[in-house]
Amino acid sequence: MNRVFTVALVGLALVACSERAESRQFGETASAAQVADQISRSRRTAITRAVEIATPAVVSVNVTGVQQVRYRDPFAGLNDPFFEYFFGRNRSRIIEREIHSVGSGFVVSDDGYIVTNHHVVRYATKIVLAFPDGTKRDGRIVGIDEVTDIALIKVESDEPLPHLELATNQPPIVGEWVIALGNPFGLFEASEPSVTVGVVSAVGRDFQPTDQASYRDMIQTDAAINQGNSGGPLVNALGQVIGVNTFIYSRGGGSDGIGFAVPSDKVSRIIEELRINGEVDRSIYTGLVVKTVSQRVAMALDLPDTRGVLVDKVDPDSPAEEAGFEPYDVIVAINGDATPDINTARLLLKEFRPGERIELTVVRNGDSEKLSMKLGRQS
Numbered sequence: 001m002n003r004v005f006t007v008a009l010v011g012l013a014l015v016a017c018s019e020r021a022e023s024r025q026f027g028e029t030a031s032a033a034q035v036a037d038q039i040s041r042s043r044r045t046a047i048t049r050a051v052e053i054a055t056p057a058v059v060s061v062n063v064t065g066v067q068q069v070r071y072r073d074p075f076a077g078l079n080d081p082f083f084e085y086f087f088g089r090n091r092s093r094i095i096e097r098e099i100h101s102v103g104s105g106f107v108v109s110d111d112g113y114i115v116t117n118h119h120v121v122r123y124a125t126k127i128v129l130a131f132p133d134g135t136k137r138d139g140r141i142v143g144i145d146e147v148t149d150i151a152l153i154k155v156e157s158d159e160p161l162p163h164l165e166l167a168t169n170q171p172p173i174v175g176e177w178v179i180a181l182g183n184p185f186g187l188f189e190a191s192e193p194s195v196t197v198g199v200v201s202a203v204g205r206d207f208q209p210t211d212q213a214s215y216r217d218m219i220q221t222d223a224a225i226n227q228g229n230s231g232g233p234l235v236n237a238l239g240q241v242i243g244v245n246t247f248i249y250s251r252g253g254g255s256d257g258i259g260f261a262v263p264s265d266k267v268s269r270i271i272e273e274l275r276i277n278g279e280v281d282r283s284i285y286t287g288l289v290v291k292t293v294s295q296r297v298a299m300a301l302d303l304p305d306t307r308g309v310l311v312d313k314v315d316p317d318s319p320a321e322e323a324g325f326e327p328y329d330v331i332v333a334i335n336g337d338a339t340p341d342i343n344t345a346r347l348l349l350k351e352f353r354p355g356e357r358i359e360l361t362v363v364r365n366g367d368s369e370k371l372s373m374k375l376g377r378q379s
Contacts, residue, residue: 046177046237046238047177047179047197047237049237049239050179050235050236050237050238050239051179051181051195051239052239053164053235053239054106054164054179054181054233054235054239054241055132055181055192055193055195056131056132056133056162057106057107057161057162057163057164057233058104058105058106058132058181058182058193058232058233059104059105059106059107059114059129059130059131059132060102060103060104060105060129060130060183060186060188060189060190060193061102061103061104061105061114061116061120061121061127061129061139061153061231062100062102062127062128062129062130062186062189063099063100063101063102063103063120063121063123063124063126063127064098064099064100064124064125064126064127065098065099065100065101065121065122065123065124065125065126066096066097066098066099066123066125067096067097067099067123068094068095068096069094069095069096069097070093070094070095099123101120101186102183102185102186102189102228103116103117103120103121103182103183103228103229103230103231103232104116104120104181104182104183104193104228104229104230104231104232104245105120105129105153105231105232106163106164106181106231106232106233106241107161107162107163107164108163108164108166108241108271109161109163110160110161110162110163111157111160111161112137112154112155112156112157112161113142113152113153113154113271113275114129114139114152114153114154114155115150115151115152115153115231115244115267115271116150116151116153116230116231116244117149117150117151117230117231117244117246118144118145118146118148118149118150118151119149119230120151120230120231121141121144121151121153122144124141126138127139127140127141127153129153129155130189130190131190132190132191132192132193134190134191135190136190137155137156137157138155139153139154139155140153140154141153142154142274142275142278143273143274143275143277143278143279143280144274145270145273145274145279145280146212146213147212147213147214147280147282147347147350147351148213148214148262148266148267148270148280149213149215149246149262150244150262150267150270150271150274151231151274152271152274152275164233164235164239164240164241165239165240165241166240166241166264166267166268167236167238167240167241167242167264168264168265168268170236170240170242171203171263171265172200172203172219172236172242172243172263173200174199174200174201174202174203175199175200176199176200176236176237177197177198177199177236177237178197178198178199178200178221178223178234178235178236178237178242179195179196179197179223179234179235179236179237180195180196180197180198180221180223180224180225180229180232180233180234180245180259181193181194181195181232181233181235182194182225182228182229182230182231182232182233182245183228183229183232184226184227184228184229185226185227185228186228187228193232194229196223196224196225197223198221198222198223198224198257199221199222199223200219200220200221200242201220201221201222201258202219202220203217203219203220203263204217204218205217205218205219205220205260206218206337208344209343209344209347214347214348214350214351215246215247215260215262216337216348216351217263217266218243218246218260218261218262218263219234219242219243219260219261219262219263220258220259220260221234221259221260221261222257222258222259223259224255224257224259225245225247225248225255225259226248226255229245230245230246230247231244231245231246232244232245233245234261240264241264241267242261242263242264243261243262243263243264243267244261244262244264244267245259245261246260246261246262247259247260248260281353281354282350282353283354283377283378284349284352284353284354284375284376284377284378285318285319285354285375285376285377285378286318286319286320286349286373286375286376287314287315287318287319287320287321287325287376288311288313288314288315288318288320288325289311289312289313289314289315290309290310290311290312290331290342290345291309291310291312291342292306292309292310292341292342293306293307293308293309293310293330294306297310301328301330301363301366302366303330303363307332307338307340307341308330308331308332308339308340308363309330309331309332309339309341309342309345310328310329310330311325311326311327311328311329311330311331311362312327313327314326314327318376319373319374319375319376320373322373322374323360323371323372323373323374324371325362325371325373326364328364329362329363329364330362330363330364331345331360331361331362332361332362332363332368333360333361334348334349334358334359334360334361335348335358335359336359336361349375352375353375354375354376354377355374355375355377356374356375357372357373357374357375358372358373358375359371359372359373360372360373
């Protein structure tokens, strides 16, 4: 009887040990699965989620266009009577050449409106938009704005298109994560866009205006932007567009981590005007006739230098007269932005629309004054 009882106890002990071993093995297996799951979840960050949101709405913009270039005969400077007899004196002429270029863009509405840069589609005669899912659609230009370098394109689709939201109520924060998406160098047409990550390096960056464009209040980022990225979105960690990638500063032609984007609040205003009117209304009227400040004028008005814009005449019954302008006033700033010359002043004024009120800083009789002017409209 004792022997049977002993055998039973040993059996129970073996079963208990076996159950503990199985439990421990199951626990180890569960822990490994949990670790793998935690690692998998840790790979999915705010950046990856933002990329998932943005990717379906980013497109490659393929442009075929015609560019006019001036051709000058290499023999034009020889003054050879033989050539002049047969070909004439002026042997330079304008010729047209077909060009092909690639940029980026992104969809901003489910009915097919797409934003890109003006310089991407500047010479376009045909535009084809390549989507990440491999589909291609012809696009037409709705409107362009050279001043802000923004263009609006429209494609037709039977189904609503994935689109991105412009972050107009949340200004970018210096130091926050940002993602640049696009098609660098036109390498990956009709495929998912390339992604580069960086931070907002600075905001409110201004550049000297060109003949047509005024790059003001730009967002600076160290996210790599290369040729072909122009027109693509710069998005925040929420997947919202904070800017349109526009150009880079580079010594060697590649990305040096200094890229610039047009801020979304400006883009939103421009594309709404382009969508409704096909153009941006800059038919403002001030009633000012201005001149460059020469050295002689600077000395006569006791100015420290020639920076500024000299008021030569003021039209009667004009916005300028109503604002209190007088001849020999020197305009040195518009809404706080310096106006060192006439070209800068003109491009600054293009930021505004008829009916808006602006503040101009003038120097009069050696004193600085501020004048408020409501812009009129040219007939």
